[in-house]
Amino acid sequence: MLCLAGAFMLSLLIVARIFAERASHNTEHVRKRLVPVLLGGDANVDRVFGLELRVATRLTLELAEFTRGTDQVELLAVADALGVPGFLHKRSRSRTAQKRLTAIEALALFDNYTDVVEYALNDTNPHVRLGAALALSARSDAPDLSELVRKLRIGEVENSLLLVSLMSDVAERDPSSVRALLTDASLPAAAKVAAVDALADSGYTHAPLLAEIAANPSGDPELQARVFRALGRTGHPGSAHVIEAGLANKDWRIRAAAAEATGQIALRRFADQLGGLLSDDHWSVRFRAGEALLRLGEPGAAVMRRAAAGSEALASRAATILLAEKAAS
Amino acid sequence: MGGAAEAIALIVIVTGLTQTAFYLVQLVYAAIALGTRPPVPRSATLWHRYSEQAPAISVLAPAFNEELSIVQSVRSLLALQYPDFEVIVINDGSNDGTLAKLVESFGLRKVERYVGEAVESAPVRGFYASRDNPRLLVVDKENGGKADALNAGINCSRTPLFCAIDADSILEADALLRVVRPFIDEPQLTIAAGGTIRIANGCKVDAGRISEINLPTNFLALVQIVEYLRAFLMARLALGKMQALLVISGAFGLFDRQRVVEVGGYSHATVGEDMELVIKLHRHMRDLGLAYRVEFIAEPVCWTECPDNVRVLSRQRARWQRGSLECFAKHKDMALNPRYGRIGMIGFGQILLVDVIGPLVEVLGYLLVPLLWGLGLLALPWLLAFLAVTFTLGIFVSMATLVLEEIQLRRLTKARELAVLALIAVVENFGYRQLCNFWRLQGWWQFIRKQQGWGTMTRKGFQTN
Incomplete structure (x- = not known):
């Protein structure tokens, strides 16, 4: 009985596939006709329906990925005239999360649908919520960060690395709201680290605050190391004292991250400390220390040469090989 | 003698049924996983x-x-x-x-x-x-x-x-x-x-x-x-x-x-x-x-x-x-x-059932159940139950997997390919499956003898344009 049910179901699907194969020829024909229309820049076109509308929608999404500036504006104007946003709006209420997400991300391209995209921040699916938030923040229409934190349940349900992109977009126009997250005691450390990364990417200005965060361990060495790497990306020498402490941290991950930051900020006065780390027990620390020394210019290279000629086997090997690597690159 | 024969048949059938039940649960979970996967x-x-x-x-x-x-x-x-x-x-x-x-x-x-x-x-x-x-x-x-x-x-x-x-x-x-x-x-x-x-x-x-x-x-x-x-x-x-x-x-x-x-x-x-x-x-x-x-x-x-x-x-x-x-x-x-x-209960349970005892019991079934039925030591329903477990449920699981593939992923490019694979899902149960179990017994034998090494895998290379 089970076998017959399986065979019956499969037969139905095979028949459905045969019809779908025939339909795909029509689709291809419609695509060929619509591509020049969409790229033509003439918004004086008639609305399309059914298969044509579905194809026009798909094409709009594909072409929007490859166009920017006026080209994209013209493309979206034609798509609007063809009725694409209306179709996407309908799809944004689909029962399939995948369809909702695609529709929401695409609707964010059109100026008149921001409220629909904002409404998707309440979606039941976390991927749709995050997609909506990213789309809104990319066009600087995202609501307050505190509202995003609440709606996306950042740190509880949402831990994606894409939060860094989201917060970076927010930090560009409202850095104080991202900074405020760092002092929110109720927010999990993982969410704070995303904020730290975002602030680091926006440069020099936030380095003192990041240094303060780095100086106060979260309890998770992995996250703490990420804070040190973020600190390195700011390039701000004001955090030297925190980095110096990081170089002597008992956790190897933090020592390695602090060494990396030392090189990025070019803290030449720590060349000797880095030289000491060339004989660290952990390979990653030795490697990052050597890499950092090579970024320090002549003072670092001098420490490397001394270590290479020295009697400390681990340090000598690390320095010799990394110098050779540098020379060959 | 008849009691012993029925006990053997029972072990074979129950093992097969347990394996199939596990596969059915997997099918349900696979369908849920595909249905709820992120966009x-x-x-x-x-x-x-x-x-x-x-x-x-x-x-x-x-x-x-x-x-x-x-x-x-x-x-x-x-x-x-x-x-x-x-x-x-x-x-x-x-x-x-x-x-x-x-x-x-x-x-x-x-x-x-x-x-x-x-x-x-x-x-x-x-x-x-x-x-x-x-x-x-x-x-x-x-x-x-x-x-x-x-x-x-x-x-x-x-x-x-x-x-x-x-x-x-x-x-x-x-x-x-x-x-x-x-x-x-x-x-x-x-x-x-x-x-x-x-x-x-x-x-x-x-x-x-x-x-x-x-x-x-x-x-x-x-x-x-x-x-x-x-x-x-x-x-x-x-x-x-x-x-x-x-x-x-x-x-x-x-x-x-x-x-x-x-x-x-x-x-x-x-x-x-x-x-x-x-x-x-x-x-x-x-x-x-x-x-x-x-x-x-x-x-x-x-x-x-x-x-x-x-x-x-x-x-x-x-x-x-x-x-x-x-x-x-x-x-x-x-x-x-x-x-x-x-991990201990489900993951290792699966290895125990499918990889450790699976081939042993299935080969035992192929050899003994028809033999015992032929000798008159087993009634016909036992033989039919064995055949049902071995063949029909196996075919169902394969068919259901093809249904899942077609509904959720659609990676087969033509309807004809789906039909061919549906046919293969039936045919593989007669001959190929038994051969596979024989090879797996060889693996068992190599394991017992602590044989090492990979053997040679001869490749023909991909068909290039």
Whole structure:
């Protein structure tokens, strides 16, 4: 009985596939006709329906990925005239999360649908919520960060690395709201680290605050190391004292991250400390220390040469090989 | 005498029914996993979304005597779509021209590379790189086997994640972008993720890419397509959903490098090194009491060539069986041990049922049930029950997997291919399935005799344009 049910179901699907194969020829024909229309820049076109509308929608999404500036504006104007946003709006209420997400991300391209995209921040699916938030923040229409934190349940349900992109977009126009997250005691450390990364990417200005965060361990060495790497990306020498402490941290991950930051900020006065780390027990620390020394210019290279000629086997090997690597690159 | 015969038949039937029940549960979980999987964007969208945050990946490709295909494979790897990756080819002491081909084709020269010794591997003879291909590093080392080569690759990698692949397989261009998803979604929890392996026999390959997907004409290759669908689309997807996945294929898996280093990398003394690594990771994380996830993602695809003759296929199946038994024996304390939660109960339960006792009991059934019925020691309903368990339920599971594939993924390009595979799902139960069980018994025998080594896998190479 089970076998017959399986065979019956499969037969139905095979028949459905045969019809779908025939339909795909029509689709291809419609695509060929619509591509020049969409790229033509003439918004004086008639609305399309059914298969044509579905194809026009798909094409709009594909072409929007490859166009920017006026080209994209013209493309979206034609798509609007063809009725694409209306179709996407309908799809944004689909029962399939995948369809909702695609529709929401695409609707964010059109100026008149921001409220629909904002409404998707309440979606039941976390991927749709995050997609909506990213789309809104990319066009600087995202609501307050505190509202995003609440709606996306950042740190509880949402831990994606894409939060860094989201917060970076927010930090560009409202850095104080991202900074405020760092002092929110109720927010999990993982969410704070995303904020730290975002602030680091926006440069020099936030380095003192990041240094303060780095100086106060979260309890998770992995996250703490990420804070040190973020600190390195700011390039701000004001955090030297925190980095110096990081170089002597008992956790190897933090020592390695602090060494990396030392090189990025070019803290030449720590060349000797880095030289000491060339004989660290952990390979990653030795490697990052050597890499950092090579970024320090002549003072670092001098420490490397001394270590290479020295009697400390681990340090000598690390320095010799990394110098050779540098020379060959 | 009749009582003993009925007891034997009962054992065979109950084992078969339990296996089928487990498969049915897996089907349900696989359907749920596919139905509730996160949205699957187009690769251009993924690139746009991940370009800034995607963690760097080292792609580790161990190669042994691959001079015919290595250049094409490496070109295909270098063309992968991923924001930040390096390709590390490990020449595992090849005695053909693998290294020379690489050096010549990519303009490589000997370089120095500062590498760690975090995991055990045979001595490295040298490193080769080129300014023209900064993403490529070739490691030339003494022969030590696949696990040893991967360990050398782990030592050389400087990225937080590494992707282990077979050098003779073909990763789809967006495979890394897709398989990295759990590491983006749950960066603190995810320690490993596997993708789908599909069979490339019959497909056309152009410049290291699958340019035309076709079904093979060889019967053995066709049957293996149905088997791979069952293994990946049903079993691994379901076990991933249950968080009880014990195998990530050696042909395509993405791992947190640090966690792998903590468990000592790949083990040398087993032919099931891919399975053993995942088991070691589970054990390690559970012993540490840390939350973690091992995921299976259906969308990223790695294409591989499967054996299309009985001699090579039999060796492969015996080796797989031996690998499972070696892993089970090595970690038997985890089996059905509540301390290891669903890994001990479900993951190891599956190995026990399907790999350890499965082939023994099924072959016993083939031999004894018809014989006992013929001798008049068993009534007809026993024989019918045995046949129902063996054949009809097997056919149903395969059909249902094809239904899942068609509804959710639709990777078969033509309706005719679906019909052919439906036919194969029926035919494989008569002859091929029994042959497979015989090969698995050979694997059992090799395991008992503590036989080592991989045997030779003869490859024909992909059909190129």
